[in-house]
Amino acid sequence: MxxxxxxxxxxxxxxxxxxxxxxxxxxxxxxxxxELEEKLSAMDEDSFDFEIADSYLKELQDxxxxxxxxxxxxxxxxxxxxxxxxxxxxxxxxxNVCSGKRxxxxxVRILRIAEIAAAVVLCLTISxxxxxFNPLKLLLNWAEEILQIQGNASGVMELPENSGSQxxxxxxxxxxxxxxxxxxxxxxxxxxxxxxxxAKSSESLTSISAYYAAPRGDxxxxxxxxxxQWAESSEKSPGGYIYESSGHEYYIITNFExxxxxxxxxxxSYTIEGKISENELKKMIDSIGGN
Amino acid sequence: MNREQSSFISALHSKYAQSMVQLxxxxxxxxxxxxxxxxxxxxxxxxxxxxxxxxxxxxGWLFCTLQxxxxxxxxxxxxxxxxxxxxxxxxxxxxWFSADFYLPxxxxxxxxxxxxxRVDRGLSFEEISNIKGxxxxxxxxxxxxxxxxxxxxxxxxxxxx
Numbered sequence: 303m304x305x306x307x308x309x310x311x312x313x314x315x316x317x318x319x320x321x322x323x324x325x326x327x328x329x330x331x332x333x334x335x336x337e338l339e340e341k342l343s344a345m346d347e348d349s350f351d352f353e354i355a356d357s358y359l360k361e362l363q364d365x366x367x368x369x370x371x372x373x374x375x376x377x378x379x380x381x382x383x384x385x386x387x388x389x390x391x392x393x394x395x396x397x398n399v400c401s402g403k404r405x406x407x408x409x410v411r412i413l414r415i416a417e418i419a420a421a422v423v424l425c426l427t428i429s430x431x432x433x434x435f436n437p438l439k440l441l442l443n444w445a446e447e448i449l450q451i452q453g454n455a456s457g458v459m460e461l462p463e464n465s466g467s468q469x470x471x472x473x474x475x476x477x478x479x480x481x482x483x484x485x486x487x488x489x490x491x492x493x494x495x496x497x498x499x500x501a502k503s504s505e506s507l508t509s510i511s512a513y514y515a516a517p518r519g520d521x522x523x524x525x526x527x528x529x530x531q532w533a534e535s536s537e538k539s540p541g542g543y544i545y546e547s548s549g550h551e552y553y554i555i556t557n558f559e560x561x562x563x564x565x566x567x568x569x570x571s572y573t574i575e576g577k578i579s580e581n582e583l584k585k586m587i588d589s590i591g592g593n
Numbered sequence: 594m595n596r597e598q599s600s601f602i603s604a605l606h607s608k609y610a611q612s613m614v615q616l617x618x619x620x621x622x623x624x625x626x627x628x629x630x631x632x633x634x635x636x637x638x639x640x641x642x643x644x645x646x647x648x649x650x651x652x653g654w655l656f657c658t659l660q661x662x663x664x665x666x667x668x669x670x671x672x673x674x675x676x677x678x679x680x681x682x683x684x685x686x687x688x689w690f691s692a693d694f695y696l697p698x699x700x701x702x703x704x705x706x707x708x709x710x711r712v713d714r715g716l717s718f719e720e721i722s723n724i725k726g727x728x729x730x731x732x733x734x735x736x737x738x739x740x741x742x743x744x745x746x747x748x749x750x751x752x753x754x
Contacts, residue, residue: 331725331726332726333723335726335728339728342656342660345653347650349653350652350653352652355612359612359616359619363615366725368615368725372611374606377631378603378610381635384632388594388640
């Protein structure tokens, strides 16, 4: 145990126990200081009485002020600035510890959620299979559709404004020739681009053609509207087949990388022909009516 | 040191630092040293925050630590004190001017004061100590430092600010 000792001589004597305020008025500054040291030396860490020390210091300060410019607040700030690590170290550590705990808790929570989700999916799959319903297959089909939609941007089906053409698109030509565009494809393969649209009319029929081109080849869409008694009947080549979409029948035939589809609606016959795949042809057919 | 400990030590500083620095100045006679020793005491307190925060008399711990640090500095001073041989005469013979006239410019008022007390007025350290309310050791230290500065100013080793 430390005991406060400092060189000095007692003037007031032993009769005066510390804790009893002496008669300061009869004491000189030196006597006050010596007696203060005497009293401090009689006290240890545990028995130190600040009130006693302070009473002497206040009396001395009244008589001979020292360190009047000392500002405890400023000095505390100076200490903080001089040794920032002492004041921040634990905060930093605590933050790290808290952060670590938080991360661990979050990981455990995510793991539990994943476990619950897996259990729910398993239960649903078993239940669905019991009713001959395969959710996994449905999910895959759905995903396939989404992929198809996102990966099926249409080619260019309109001519630029300054092209000088009479019609800007097949739809435009059909409208201007009083033929409904409802049964025309609204999608073509992405690499194809409209090159020309033309329409020819006679007394008995109107023929409207759209010509699309791509590096791999050409593509034509033709619509023939018949005003007379004559009805077009396309000869069905061997090897072709009927493809149904949206309640209509389409005859498809593929030969040497050229696909062809034909259908009839009332007095109009429609033909698609070009260097496209059979799947692309079906997609064009499926796009009829804006699907 | 956590926030609670920091707040606790900060409160101790607010309450006791002023008295501690006054006491230390009265012991050492050096303002900067007093500030530094009080700072060092609280720095130790921060490093031993768990000790002081659980101490049943933190003020006692602070004043004891300050006491130990002051003693350490005083021992250093005893080894490096500028020797002053013999007492100065109460009055200089054939003195035409006050000693103040011969003191170089650049000394602080406190330094001039203690030199004049000792040299011009011929006061003993006990008397100076009594007037200034500081210990004799502090008086000796102040005079020693003042004389050292005075000598260096006269020899041109330090420039006048």
